[in-house]
Amino acid sequence: MGASSSTEQVSVEQREAESLAVSIGVLPMLQKAFSVLADPQTNTIPLRSLQQCFSLVFENPTSEATAIPPNFQGLLSHLGSSIVDLFFLADKGGVSWIEFLKGYVKCCGRMSASTSFNMLFRVFAMAAVKADISAKLLFESDDSDCKMSGFLTPTDVLMLLWMCYVMSLNSKILKSFGGKGDYSLPDLSHLVLSAVLLCAEVGNDLNPWDCDILSMAVPLPAGKIHMWALKTVPSLPDCFTQFVHGRIQKTITQKNELEPSCLSGHDLSATAVCNTNLLTQGRAWAISLTLRGTLSEEILKACFPSCSDGTSDSLLYRSSFHGKGLNRFWSNVEGYNGPMLILVAASLGDVHDGDGNVKKWILGALTHQAFENKDMFYGSSGSLYAISPVFNVLSSSGKEKNFVYSHLHPTGRVYDPHPKPVGVAFGGSIRNERIFIDEDFAKVTVRHHAADKTYQSGSLFPNQGFLPVEALVLDVEVWGLGGRTAKEMQNKYKKREELFTEQRRKVDLKTFSNWEDSPEKMMMDMTSNPNRVEREDR
Structure with a gap:
């Protein structure tokens, strides 16, 4: 390994590189990986070995909704060499220990959000050029934070998102890293259309419900794409x-790092089951990109069953299965004390009329707390989502805290001169809610x-306008994102x-020993003098 036990032989450059690795807690892992990848004779990693470490083999991919561009597989096949060329400086013998450390820090070290996006765009641009895709992004220098110019087409954005999806699938979901397998690419048209509407001047000619992304030739300026992302x-x-x-990390446990492991095919069936829900894999992945930490992981587990151990049931309620109505909804979410994602599929017009112009859309709301039966708004944080046909996220503004409203019929009241609305709502104020489900x-x-x-601010579906819009509810889903603990606590609550x-x-009459303790005596006393006050024996 490149590191020496003698402090006199350690250069200042090596100390600095190792200090950066220590600061992010990966030095022991990198030392083990270097010892596996490096050639013992030269004490450097051969370029071919490092390129193979980052290679992606993705044979016979299929797509849910959009045709796959013919050069997409070539883009993925050049991913490994692009990463090595950009971040790992090699000499004649290969990549030294110091350059291996520097390369890892460039890829995975602490950096600003803008720099991290610049780095991702550079990887995509180089892999695209190697795959004979015309260069559209230009960079002023080799610095990680240099200015980016040029443009991308909607097809380029789709391939960029698919590339990131495959990397996410590869590193988070599948049990084996890399390898060969037949997998379906999700429908990400809602994300691409979000970029198109924000970055291009398409006007009202674009119909988000009926458009072919691959045929769209509108240029999306690099600066605007960066801001959209x-x-x-x-x-x-x-x-x-x-x-x-x-x-x-996988090279430490992999027996032969030069041979990618073969992936099993059971994930295809899991994908098919997932995509029958409103929260398809593509939509779940898009929502996860707006979050970090536990919530992001839980959303991925909800729609990538191969990532879960199968013991948790994240889908708490679905109206098409459990039945429509607030009472059915409440019986399935009550007692769940954790974050929840609510999805609502609606249509502007009756889908059963046979009208081909009926517009369907899906919106969502992320709550960070349990539902409560209150006649006022409550909550501490949350987000709204426009999910389909165009994706957008509307997080908290910090001005008010009217995050959630969930009110059932009041109990114990005979007459209320000013009854509060019964239903579920998000944002706004009572009787003027941003979203209200009856x-x-x-x-x-x-x-x-x-x-x-x-x-x-922002639209929750295309061409929303200023006036309130009333739409028919097609389906409602609620996903629990509190993990196994929240689900177990809810199960205990329901049993209790x-x-x-x-x-x-049950009323056990044996517990009443005489007439004075009998329920009949109590009822007669209440009927004869309902205002009489009796002291309770304690």
Whole structure:
């Protein structure tokens, strides 16, 4: 290995490189990986070995909705060599220990969000050139934070997102890193259309419900693409950094790093089951890119069953299965004390009328707390999502805290002169909610962001306009993102409530020893003098 036990033989450059690795807690892992990859004679890593470490073999890919560009596989095949050429400086013998450390820090070290996106775009641009895709992104220098110019087409954005998806799939979900397998690429048209609408001047001619991304030739300026990515998918560079880290870490346990392991095919069936839900793999991955930490991991587990141990059930409620209505909804989410993702599929018009112009869309809300039966707004944080056909995230504005409203029919009241609305809502104010789902889960009302100061401004579906829009609810899903612990606590809560309900149904007359303790005597006393006060024996 390149590191020496003698402090006199360690150069200043090596000390600095090792100090950076220590600061991010990866020095022992890098030492083991270097000892596996390096040639014992030259004490350097051959370029071919390092390129193979980052190579992706993705044979016979299929796509859910969009045709795959013919040069996409070539793009992936040049990913490994592009990473090595950009970040790992090699001499005649190969990559030394110092350059191996520097390369890893360049890829996975601490950096600003803008720099991390610049790094990801550089990898994509070099791999695209090697795959004979015309160069569209230009960089002023080799510095990681240099200015980027040029443009991307919608097809380029789709391939960039798919490249990141494959890296994310490779490093987080599959049990084996790399390898050969037949896997389906998700439908990411909602993300591409989000970039097109924000970065290009398409006007009202674009119909998000009916457009072919591969045939769109509108240029998307590099600067605007950079800003769109920072705002909409801030965690996208994590796909690359986690891929690099995972691949290097895998060399420690992999018996032969030059032969990619073969992936099993059971993930295809899992994909098919997942995509029958509103939260498809593509939508789940898009939402995960707006989050970090545990929530991001839980959303991925919800739709990538191969990443989970199969013991948790994240889907708490689905109206098409459990039945529509607030009571059915409440019986399935009550007692779940953790973050939840609510998805609502709606249509502007009746889908059963046979009208081909009916517009369907999906919106979502992420809550960070349990649902409560209150006649007022509550909550500490959350986000709204426009999910389909165009993706957008509206996080908290910090001005108000009207995050969630969930109110059932009040109990114990005979008459209320000013009854509060019964239903589920997000943002806005009472009777002027940003999103309101009625008691029967039959209709959803969406209002302009001017009525809401809790969440950021933006449309929740294309061409929303200023007036309130009332749409038919097609389906509602609720996903629990609190992990196994939250689900186990909810199961205990339900069992306890079932026990209490069963006990309340039973009245054991043997417990009443005489007439004074009997329920008949108590009822007669209440009927004769209902205002009489009795002291309770304790």
